[in-house]
Amino acid sequence: MTKVLQVRLDSETKAAADRLYADLGLDTSTAVRMFLQASLQTNGLPFAVKRAFNPETEAAMQEARDIAAGKIKAKGYKSVEKMFAELDAEMARE
Structure with missing residues (x-):
């Protein structure tokens, strides 16, 4: 059984x-079926x-990549509490 799908486009x-x-x-219906x-x-x-990230997010992502690659030494903790x-x-200092 087939169903009808309506899409609003300009x-x-x-x-x-x-x-x-x-x-x-192809017709558009076939192309849409192929996409689905x-x-x-x-x-x-x-x-x-x-989606483009803002500069702050890009910098944080690059820092994470550098840490993962061993280019930056990251501080570790023995426990979550510490x-x-x-x-x-x-x-508190800020």
Whole structure:
């Protein structure tokens, strides 16, 4: 049994997609079915979705990569309690 899926698009996007898929020998409905099947096969979107990070996040991610690569020595703690005690003391100084 098949079901109907309705999607709202602006007319320019619909026309451009129709032309693109026609050039590929597909209709838009077939292309959408292919997208949905690929999503199910990959258990997610069948392409990478990326969002730019702000500079602070980028710097933190680079620092984490450098720590993992051994380029930066990271401080370790023998217990979570010691870590939180040091963090609390640091916060009190600020």
